[in-house]
Amino acid sequence: MAHPLASATPLVHPRRSTVFVGLVVAVGVLVLGHSIAGLWQAPNPVGWIALGVLAIVAASFALKIPGLPVYLSISDTFFITSVLVFGPAPATITIAADSLVMSCRRRNSPRQVLFNATSNAIALWSGAQAYYALSDVGPLSGTSWTPDATTMLPLACLATVYFGLNSGLLALVVGLSKGSSPVRVWREHFAIISLNYFAAASASFFLIVLVRAVGLLGIVAVLPLIFVCYLAMRSRLGRLDDAQRHVAKINQLYLSTIGALSSAIEAKDGVTSDHIHRVRAYALGLAKALNVTDSATLDAIEAAALLHDTGKLAIPEHILNKPGQLNEHEFETMKSHVDVGADILSSIDFPYPVVPIVRAHHENWDGSGYPNGLRGEEIPLGARILSVVDCFDALTSDRPYRPALSDADALAIIQKERGAKFDPSVVDKFMQVQREIAPIATPSLLLGHAVQRIRGTTGSSPTEPAIAAADAVARQAEELLAFVSLARIATQTPTVGDIGALAWGHIRHIAPGSSLAIFIHDAKKNSMVAHYTAGPAAAELAGLAIAVGQRVTGWVAANWRSAVNADARIDLHGQASERARVAMAIPLVGDGTTVGVMTLYRSEPFSLDQSRMLEMIAPHLTTALIAALGMPTQSSVPPPPPRPRKSGLRIVARR
Numbered sequence: 081m082a083h084p085l086a087s088a089t090p091l092v093h094p095r096r097s098t099v100f101v102g103l104v105v106a107v108g109v110l111v112l113g114h115s116i117a118g119l120w121q122a123p124n125p126v127g128w129i130a131l132g133v134l135a136i137v138a139a140s141f142a143l144k145i146p147g148l149p150v151y152l153s154i155s156d157t158f159f160i161t162s163v164l165v166f167g168p169a170p171a172t173i174t175i176a177a178d179s180l181v182m183s184c185r186r187r188n189s190p191r192q193v194l195f196n197a198t199s200n201a202i203a204l205w206s207g208a209q210a211y212y213a214l215s216d217v218g219p220l221s222g223t224s225w226t227p228d229a230t231t232m233l234p235l236a237c238l239a240t241v242y243f244g245l246n247s248g249l250l251a252l253v254v255g256l257s258k259g260s261s262p263v264r265v266w267r268e269h270f271a272i273i274s275l276n277y278f279a280a281a282s283a284s285f286f287l288i289v290l291v292r293a294v295g296l297l298g299i300v301a302v303l304p305l306i307f308v309c310y311l312a313m314r315s316r317l318g319r320l321d322d323a324q325r326h327v328a329k330i331n332q333l334y335l336s337t338i339g340a341l342s343s344a345i346e347a348k349d350g351v352t353s354d355h356i357h358r359v360r361a362y363a364l365g366l367a368k369a370l371n372v373t374d375s376a377t378l379d380a381i382e383a384a385a386l387l388h389d390t391g392k393l394a395i396p397e398h399i400l401n402k403p404g405q406l407n408e409h410e411f412e413t414m415k416s417h418v419d420v421g422a423d424i425l426s427s428i429d430f431p432y433p434v435v436p437i438v439r440a441h442h443e444n445w446d447g448s449g450y451p452n453g454l455r456g457e458e459i460p461l462g463a464r465i466l467s468v469v470d471c472f473d474a475l476t477s478d479r480p481y482r483p484a485l486s487d488a489d490a491l492a493i494i495q496k497e498r499g500a501k502f503d504p505s506v507v508d509k510f511m512q513v514q515r516e517i518a519p520i521a522t523p524s525l526l527l528g529h530a531v532q533r534i535r536g537t538t539g540s541s542p543t544e545p546a547i548a549a550a551d552a553v554a555r556q557a558e559e560l561l562a563f564v565s566l567a568r569i570a571t572q573t574p575t576v577g578d579i580g581a582l583a584w585g586h587i588r589h590i591a592p593g594s595s596l597a598i599f600i601h602d603a604k605k606n607s608m609v610a611h612y613t614a615g616p617a618a619a620e621l622a623g624l625a626i627a628v629g630q631r632v633t634g635w636v637a638a639n640w641r642s643a644v645n646a647d648a649r650i651d652l653h654g655q656a657s658e659r660a661r662v663a664m665a666i667p668l669v670g671d672g673t674t675v676g677v678m679t680l681y682r683s684e685p686f687s688l689d690q691s692r693m694l695e696m697i698a699p700h701l702t703t704a705l706i707a708a709l710g711m712p713t714q715s716s717v718p719p720p721p722p723r724p725r726k727s728g729l730r731i732v733a734r735r
Contacts, residue, residue, distance in 0.1 A: 097256040101191060101253065104199050104202070104249060105194045108198020111198070111202050111205045112172065112176055112198070112201055114169075118167070118168070119173065121169070122166050122169050122170045122219075123167075123219060127221060128162055128221075129170075132162065132178075135174060135175075136177065156280035158284075159174065159175050159280075160239070160284040163238065166221050167208070167218070168212070172208070173201075175204045176200065178200075179196040179200045180197050183196045199246070199249040202245060202249070203241075203242050203243075203244075204246075207239070207241040208238065210237045210238055214233060215231065215234040226288070232285075236281065238281060239281040240277075243277035247270035247274070248262075251266035251270055355474075356385065357386075359466070359469055359473050361517070361519030363381050363384075363385040363465050363466055365517025366506070366517060367465055369512070369516075370505075370509055376432040379431075379432045380434050385466055388441050389417065390420075391416070391420035394420045415450050418438070418441070419451050436462075437462035437466060438463075439451070440452070440463035443467070444500065444502075445502055445504070446500050446501070459503075464502070464503040468502050468503075471494060472510070472514070475490035475493060487514070491514065494507055494510070574704070574707070576611040578708070579612075579701065580596070581612075583598075587697065588615065591664075591680055591686060591694065593682045593683065594615055595613070595621060595660060595680065595682065596614045596615055597624065598676060598678055598701075598705075599626070599633055599637070600676040601637065602625070606628050607634070608626045608633050608676065609623070610624040615659075617657065617659045620660065626651060631650045631651045632647075633651055637667060642667065642691070642695060643663070643664065647663070648661055649661075650663070651663055651681075659682065660682065661682070662681070662686065663679055664686045664690075665677050665680075666678045666694060666698045668698055675705045675706055676705065678697075678701060680694070
């Protein structure tokens with residue numbers, strides 16, 4: 081039932097792979113030559129050819145294992161049956177032909193076609209030899225003997241040798257292709273399919289018994305069982321594939337979110353917004369050049385490259401952007417960003433070791449670094465890689481206190497520090513591959529604008545130092561809150577407050593001077609309750625409850641239509657302050673579920689562009705809230721009427 085076939089995968093070690101594939105093909109050719117020579121002794125050629133055709137047809141329904149260039153099919157039952165009935169030679173020729181057909185259908189390269197055909201032939205031929213070495217009988221065709229209990233041990237040996245060689249050769253070639261350990265590949269992806277080989281041997285045994293007892297009708301009786309097994313395996317692999325796609329999508333979203341927040345942090349340091357993205361690309365490229373292939377390690381290096389300067393949130397801007405050398409006190413303050421950043425990131429339950437890399441990225445090879453004075457290989461490899469590429473990109477970037485250096489000058493400085501600050505082997509490899517792994521930065525246009533706004537507001541005014549200091553503290557508090565919220569979301573325990581904090585970081589820039597209330601539907605009271613508030617009027621809005629269908633927010637919840645520039649006094653019991661004179665309410669509806677309403681209040685009307693941008697945010701906010709609240713797929717809020725009720729509110733159609 082399991083017939084894996086290797087498919088196209090870029091080779092990390094082409095020389096090793098070429099030697100290995102060549103050896104397998106050479107041995108396979110000898111096996112096939114021996115089998116062709118033995119065909120004249122095989123009984124009943126019509127029978128084994130018909131069984132071979134049936135096996136090839138069954139192989140057409142092969143299933144791909146998610147995440148691996150390997151396929152499974154139900155044809156092994158027929159190959160093992162051919163071994164027992166007609167001997168090793170016909171079965172070996174048949175499985176080689178099947179592999180050729182399947183490889184050509186998938187448009188594999190000639191090299192892969194040869195490997196597939198010969199490796200499978202070697203595996204089945206070896207299993208057949210083991211079977212006949214332990215069995216006292218020959219091929220069953222032309223005899224009246226029926227398999228019995230004495231056949232079970234030789235048959236189990238056949239399945240074991242066949243599976244061991246088939247999966248072992250494939251694990252080796254996949255390991256070479258992906259640059260990973262063949263033992264790990266086999267353990268993670270092939271060990272579980274051993275059951276399919278033994279199930280195929282068992283099905284073959286019963287197929288032969290049935291054919292002996294009732295004739296060819298036995299094949300008809302067994303085929304439905306085989307088909308059911310095929311359907312079960314297809315369902316299982318389909319769910320596994322969906323799960324892997326979901327994990328990949330979430331991981332990409334997670335890294336994108338980290339990247340966007342990290343760009344905001346870097347803006348405070350006065351560097352270009354794509355600095356961290358260049359460092360990420362350099363770090364990953366250098367890690368792969370150093371033959372780092374473990375996916376968890378690569379993910380850790382990528383996340384650490386994005387987040388290594390998180391601790392700069394705690395460093396005053398006059399130190400970060402000082403146009404000159406730092407004094408002793410200022411340098412001690414600057415050094416604290418390493419531990420602060422590592423401590424912030426410790427609240428996030430990363431599935432890979434990010435925090436040790438961040439905490440050690442300013443350690444030096446000779447032990448002169450900080451914060452812990454680690455030396456040599458005591459420093460995590462990811463930190464040694466990060467320190468080299470971060471230094472190089474910093475040297476080749478414009479900073480407030482100096483212009484950018486050329487690549488050659490920067491490399492000369494790094495070479496000078498080889499063996500002192502930097503790991504010699506990491507420096508040597510970086511010198512070799514720097515041009516090859518140099519990234520092409522393409523930051524998001526919207527992200528670039530946002531970073532420019534952050535950078536434009538982070539500088540202190542010499543005439544208003546107290547105001548600037550207060551603003552800096554407020555910004556740092558908001559940024560830290562955003563990271564705490566990100567930590568909870570990353571550990572799959574977000575709250576409405578976490579999601580609101582992240583959303584507010586964007587909304588307050590889109591509609592300055594606004595106050596935000598995120599209302600969630602209370603099914604028991606059939607009302608909308610403010611679960612998150614922010615902005616100048618946050619205290620007035622906290623805990624506000626509005627019945628569904630009433631006032632501005634309740635009307636929006638009932639009708640699933642936005643209201644723009646409505647009278648805020650309608651929501652606030654006629655007591656709107658100067659900070660909340662107009663209101664804009666947007667329904668948060670997803671998959672037929674009324675999640676809540678996002679309502680903004682401020683003193684001046686909202687523009688059309690602002691309403692459009694906020695309505696674009698609403699679907700994403702809805703998705704996050706549904707996940708946080710664990711809401712059912714249906715809401716108790718009734719669907720909106722076919723036509724909107726008459727109202728003095730200005731209605732904006734949902735997008």
